[in-house]
Amino acid sequence: MSSIKIICPNGHLGFAPLKAESFLLGVAAGPDFIAADSGSDDIGPVPLGTDTSTSPEAWQRQDLEAMLLASRRINVPMIIGSAGDTGSNSRVDRYVEIIRELAKKHRLSPFKLGYFYSEVDKERVRRAIGSDEPVLGLDGRDALTESELDATDRIVAMAGVHPYLKLLEEGCDVIIGGRSSDCAIFAAAALQRGTSEADAYYLGKVLECASFCAEPYGAKETVLGAVNGSGVTVTAMHPDQRCTIASVAGHAMYERSNPYDEFVAGGRLDMRECHYEQIDPRTTRVTGQRFIPAERVRVKLEGAGKVGERYIGIASVRDPYTIANINDVIAWAKAQVFERFGQSGYELHYNVFGKNGVMGDLEPVKSPAHELCIVVQGVAPTAEMAEEVCMTGTRQLFYARLPDVKGTAGGVAFVLDEVLKASPAHRWTVNHTLAVDDPLELFPTHTVTIGA
Amino acid sequence: MKKLSDLAKTIRSKNAGVDKITFDIIFTDRSVYDKVRQCKVLTPATVAKLYNIEEQRIADFVEYDPACAIKFTIYRVRPSGSAGDSDIFGAQQYAPLLDVAVDI
Numbered sequence: 112m113s114s115i116k117i118i119c120p121n122g123h124l125g126f127a128p129l130k131a132e133s134f135l136l137g138v139a140a141g142p143d144f145i146a147a148d149s150g151s152d153d154i155g156p157v158p159l160g161t162d163t164s165t166s167p168e169a170w171q172r173q174d175l176e177a178m179l180l181a182s183r184r185i186n187v188p189m190i191i192g193s194a195g196d197t198g199s200n201s202r203v204d205r206y207v208e209i210i211r212e213l214a215k216k217h218r219l220s221p222f223k224l225g226y227f228y229s230e231v232d233k234e235r236v237r238r239a240i241g242s243d244e245p246v247l248g249l250d251g252r253d254a255l256t257e258s259e260l261d262a263t264d265r266i267v268a269m270a271g272v273h274p275y276l277k278l279l280e281e282g283c284d285v286i287i288g289g290r291s292s293d294c295a296i297f298a299a300a301a302l303q304r305g306t307s308e309a310d311a312y313y314l315g316k317v318l319e320c321a322s323f324c325a326e327p328y329g330a331k332e333t334v335l336g337a338v339n340g341s342g343v344t345v346t347a348m349h350p351d352q353r354c355t356i357a358s359v360a361g362h363a364m365y366e367r368s369n370p371y372d373e374f375v376a377g378g379r380l381d382m383r384e385c386h387y388e389q390i391d392p393r394t395t396r397v398t399g400q401r402f403i404p405a406e407r408v409r410v411k412l413e414g415a416g417k418v419g420e421r422y423i424g425i426a427s428v429r430d431p432y433t434i435a436n437i438n439d440v441i442a443w444a445k446a447q448v449f450e451r452f453g454q455s456g457y458e459l460h461y462n463v464f465g466k467n468g469v470m471g472d473l474e475p476v477k478s479p480a481h482e483l484c485i486v487v488q489g490v491a492p493t494a495e496m497a498e499e500v501c502m503t504g505t506r507q508l509f510y511a512r513l514p515d516v517k518g519t520a521g522g523v524a525f526v527l528d529e530v531l532k533a534s535p536a537h538r539w540t541v542n543h544t545l546a547v548d549d550p551l552e553l554f555p556t557h558t559v560t561i562g563a
Numbered sequence: 564m565k566k567l568s569d570l571a572k573t574i575r576s577k578n579a580g581v582d583k584i585t586f587d588i589i590f591t592d593r594s595v596y597d598k599v600r601q602c603k604v605l606t607p608a609t610v611a612k613l614y615n616i617e618e619q620r621i622a623d624f625v626e627y628d629p630a631c632a633i634k635f636t637i638y639r640v641r642p643s644g645s646a647g648d649s650d651i652f653g654a655q656q657y658a659p660l661l662d663v664a665v666d667i
Contacts (some may be wrong), residue, residue, distance in 0.1 A: 153578050153646020202578045234656045250582035251622070360630035361589055368623045368636040387629055413581075417645060430583070460647030469649055474642075474661045481581045488624045509585055539581040539642035 113305035114339040115314075117297055118348070121331055122320035124149035124174045124191060125166030130276025130331050131177065133349035134324070134496045137333035138181045140348070144300040145182045146321055147174070148293040149206075150193020150333025152539075153366075156415035159197040160264050160537035166196055167204075175206065176213050179285065183219050189277065190296050198267050198290025202231045204424065207559075214561045215458045221562040225278030227554045233413060236545065236554075242464045245547040249411065252369075255543045262416040263540040269411035271376030272311075274554040276409070277297030281558055289554065290413065292375045293319035297336070308337045308402035312380040313343045316373050317359060317397070324362035325352040342398035344390065356387040359395040374450055376550055378404040395504040407549050420497040424487035424505025424524040424530040434479050436513050437463060440522060441485070444507035448500055457500045458490035458536070485523070490536040501530040515542060567604075568661040570595050581643045582591040583622055584653035586610075586638040588660060596631040598667050605633050605663070613659050 116138035120129040124147045137146070164171070175191070182189035195202025203334040207226050214222070237260055240248050246255035267290035276299045278286050290408045294315030301311035314336045317324050318322065322332035325347040334445055345354045364370030384399040408485040428434055442460050448459055464482035467474035486509065489501025508523045515520065547553065568574060574592045579585035588605065590596035595639065611618045623636040624643065644651045 152581050153652050155648075156581075156642070157644065221591045250580055252582065258604050261599075278644060349661035356589065357589070357630060360627075361587075361632065364587055364625075364627055364630060364632060366579055366585065366636050368583060369625050370627045370630070370632075370634060386630060421646060423606050458646055462647065470658075471649065473656060473659075474617065475613060475615065486649075488646050523566075536645070538645045542581050542642070 114337070115144045115301050115304040115306060116335060116336045116337045117144045117146055117300055117314065117318060117340050118310070118333050119147055119297070119318040119321045120178065121147045121174055122323055123151050125164065125171035127195065127331055128170050128332070129177060133333040134177060134483070137221045137335055137449050138185060140335055142187060142335065143304065144190060146190040146296050146300060146355070147178065147321070148192045148291070148296055149477055150198045150290060152413055154196055156537035156539045157534045158343050159199065159413065160415035161266065161535065162199055162201050162265060164195045164197070164540050171195065172209050175209050178211050179210060180217060180440040181284070183222065188279065188284055188286065188300070189436040190288070190300060192291035192293065192296035194287050194289065197308050198229050199265060200228045200289065203228055203287055203289050210285060210287065211561055213263040215336050218443040219562050220380040221560055223283050223558055224285045224287070224561045225283030225556060225558045227270070227274040227278065227289055229267045229270055229291070229554060231268045232551055233260055233263065233266065235269040236260055236266060236412065239545055246412070246543045246545050247409070249542045249544060251281035253543055255541060259540050263414040264416050266414040266527065266541055267411050267555040268545070269413065270293045270554050271374065271549040271550060272302055272424055273376070276303060277551065277556050281304045283558060294373060301338055309380070309400045310338045310343050311488040312373065312375065312402055313382070313397060313400040314338055316380060317343060317345050317362065320362065320365065322352060323365060324359050324462040325354050326358040327352065333480050342451050343485050344394050344396045346394040352392045354395045356361060356389055356395055359397065360387050372508065378406050382487055409544035409546050410553055412541050412545055415537045416540040418538055419490040419492055420494040420538040421488060421536045421538060422491045422498045422501035422530040423533045424501050425485065425526055426485045426505055426508045427526070428483040428485070428523050430516065430518055431481070432516055433513060434483055437479070438485060439464065439513060440508055448503045449506040451503055452500060454493070457496065458488070458539055459500060461502065464485045489530070494532065498530060505530055506550070564659070565665050565667050566661065567663040567665055568623050569594055570599060570665060571665065573655050576655070577622055578653040579636050583636050583638055584656055585634065586657055586660065587632055587634050589630055589632040591631070593631050599665055600633070602665055602667065604664055604665050610635055611633070
């Protein structure tokens with residue numbers, strides 16, 4: 112009977128460091144694999160668009176070091192997916208280089224490193240746009256158009272299990288993956304050990320966020336998932352955490368539209384008939400999951416495009432009359448920007464904290480606080496123009512003309528009489544799927560021996 | 564009359580991909596979960612009213628028995644992290660749910 116144990120120490124490696132105590136307990140439990148996802152589209156489109164990481168390299172390196180040393184010590188494979196937040200090619204190369212440096216630093220015995228890329232050439236996508244299998248939109252989006260493709264700077268494809276399986280079959284000890292479905296990283300390991308697809312994908316689904324499937328809440332702690340004959344078990348490794356029916360079932364719905372379906376390249380995990388059972392105080396067993404293979408493999412694409420350079424301004428208000436008329440104050444500042452730059456060719460955004468800064472139009476509370484903080488964003492084709500748009504839109508708040516204002520020396524307070532350069536504004540231009548004949552097509556794999 | 568925040572263990576919001584925000588209201592006590600459902604205080608219509616949105620903006624609405632949870636998902640007006648988006652992770656959109664009155 113096929114069985115497997117995998118530990119996951121971090122739900123987004125690099126975003127915040129793993130916790131050592133539960134990780135070492137997990138390693139001591141004798142896993143067959145040590146695996147973690149290192150990416151997310153939660154971080155917005157800027158890192159993918161600018162080909163950067165949002166996580167500090169020191170944190171990425173620290174977790175990679177802990178995992179590499181443990182996996183080499185107990186001689187089990189280590190798998191990382193979605194390297195460096197975005198899973199772009201440069202992030203994969205960076206992680207491969209970090210592994211190389213760590214192996215040298217610790218004088219590790221030679222091991223086989225496998226890695227694969229996930230970036231997709233825009234011309235490959237363009238060919239599909241014109242074909243009889245268009246690039247279909249997700250989450251209510253229309254099919255991808257050439258103009259949206261042209262507005263895109265970088266595209267990554269979301270790998271399923273296929274490149275991981277290939278590298279495992281080639282005997283890799285360490286795998287660094289480009290952009291990947293979180294659950295595929297773990298599912299590939301289980302499939303390689305001969306578990307059912309249903310158990311493999313459920314194992315991946317439950318492990319992907321590490322201790323988010325445990326209670327009480329405490330992120331970045333290690334959990335251990337296993338397949339052993341009947342279903343999937345998941346166990347919290349931190350002495351004070353438990354995987355309960357409620358925490359495991361609850362995690363099934365985290366960060367997703369519905370708690371029943373997980374889509375990956377090649378199929379769908381169906382969790383409608385899942386049965387949850389507490390088998391010891393820290394372990395829950397899950398049975399009843401199903402996997403439905405797709406008739407046609409469609410790979411999810413993520414793409415980001417630059418909108419413009421961006422500056423940020425900050426202004427605050429304490430006068431209750433000004434607060435009551437804040438829309439007029441902002442309208443005044445906007446009008447000054449219109450006068451200088453016209454109606455288009457730039458973006459000017461106001462988030463008014465203390466009124467509806469966090470929720471915007473979704474905010475049901477209509478009475479503002481006694482003080483407001485206004486964050487102004489100016490976006491334009493050049494940094495010079497973005498700075499001036501933002502500066503005009505911020506400083507003119509100071510000069511807004513309200514008919515009955517008592518304070519005529521200045522309408523807002525500044526913590527800084529300047530505007531700050533921010534990351535260039537980007538947007539998610541691609542959230543679509545691309546049909547492929549070969550599930551490996553978009554994910555070229557490579558292997559290298561480290562320390563030889 | 565009680566508030567939803569008195570009855571639920573977890574009330575949260577988070578991105579579900581780049582185009583949607585999902586909301587989870589999770590109860591520990593199944594009988595409380597059942598009563599809240601029976602009260603019909605959380606339905607697509609009440610949620611749309613609370614957030615002042617059209618019902619068509621609600622992508623999914625699920626009563627999820629295994630976790631004693633009510634879950635709904637709304638479309639964003641623009642993708643997460645676009646300039647002007649004040650909640651890139653969608654993590655602070657649940658607050659209006661806390662004070663929903665439940666006749667229990």
